[in-house]
Amino acid sequence: MAGGRGQRLGGRDKARLCLQRRTVLDRLAGQLRRVAGEIIVVRARPRDNLRLPAGCIRAWDQDGSQGPLSGLAAGLARASGHWCLCVPVDCASLPDNLPAQLARGSHQGGYAQHRDDHYYLHALLPRQSRHRLATFRRTGGRSAANACRTLQLAPVSIVGAHTAWSINTPEERRRLHWQRKVIKRC
Numbered sequence: 001m002a003g004g005r006g007q008r009l010g011g012r013d014k015a016r017l018c019l020q021r022r023t024v025l026d027r028l029a030g031q032l033r034r035v036a037g038e039i040i041v042v043r044a045r046p047r048d049n050l051r052l053p054a055g056c057i058r059a060w061d062q063d064g065s066q067g068p069l070s071g072l073a074a075g076l077a078r079a080s081g082h083w084c085l086c087v088p089v090d091c092a093s094l095p096d097n098l099p100a101q102l103a104r105g106s107h108q109g110g111y112a113q114h115r116d117d118h119y120y121l122h123a124l125l126p127r128q129s130r131h132r133l134a135t136f137r138r139t140g141g142r143s144a145a146n147a148c149r150t151l152q153l154a155p156v157s158i159v160g161a162h163t164a165w166s167i168n169t170p171e172e173r174r175r176l177h178w179q180r181k182v183i184k185r186c
Contacts, residue, residue, distance in 0.1 A: 001071040001121065002089035003044030003061045014090040015041075015050055024089060029053035031094050036085060040078050042071045067142050068121055069133065076130035083109075086123045095160035099124055105154035113155040120144035123153055 002015040002025060015025040022030075025041065032039050033055070041052050044061040052058055059078035063070035072086055085099050095101065102110040102124035109125035111118070121144055129151045136150045 001042045001068060001075060001086065002050075003042050003071045003074075013050075014088075015043075017090075024091075025050070026053050028087065028089060028091055028094070029056055031091075031096070032085070032087070034096060035099050037081055038079070040075050041089075042075045042078075044071065066137070068144060069137055069142060069147055072121070072147075073130060073133055073137065076125075076127055076133065079127050082127055084125055084127050086121060086125065088121050091122070095158060097160075098122070098158070101158050102156050105156045106152060108152040108154075110154045110156040111148050112158045114158050118145065118155060119158075120148050122158075123148065125151060125153060 015023060017024050019027055029039055029041075030053070039053075039056045040059050041056050042059045042061050043050065057078065059074045061071045061074040063073075068088070075086060076084055083099075083103075085102070087094065087098075098112070102112065102122075104110065105124065108129070109123060111120050111124075112122035113119065132151055133147060136147055141147060141150065
């Protein structure tokens, strides 16, 4: 999912941020290639000129102002596989076995948890859950936490979770920079 407005980062497009001389999108696509059959990049800006990494499929979030659940819905609608791994673009680092770990959740899938932090948008779920997600959204649901409950995704404690799982605030950007994982705009 790469369609957010990046408001907490001053409106910066997270997909275009650089980490160790590569955009976070390029880095994430490289990590996902090892575990995913197809990589779908969901964007909210129809006139967007973002260059996608080779082999990635673009999906448009037609309802981009409705938050991350509309991006999740767009990705599930475009996916062809039975199981879908959802991760936000601002993941600077993912465990290689994230799908296997999330598969421990329940027969409906799981979302990531590390210590007391819940990462509702780091999830493994069946593509067919898009129907229940659509119903949830039609009835006014916007919370990712409530969506995970509605979809019966179980929290899964993730081994190997990294402090750079998300880049949401200037403080998190500074922390990455301090860890010598220099992040800037490409």
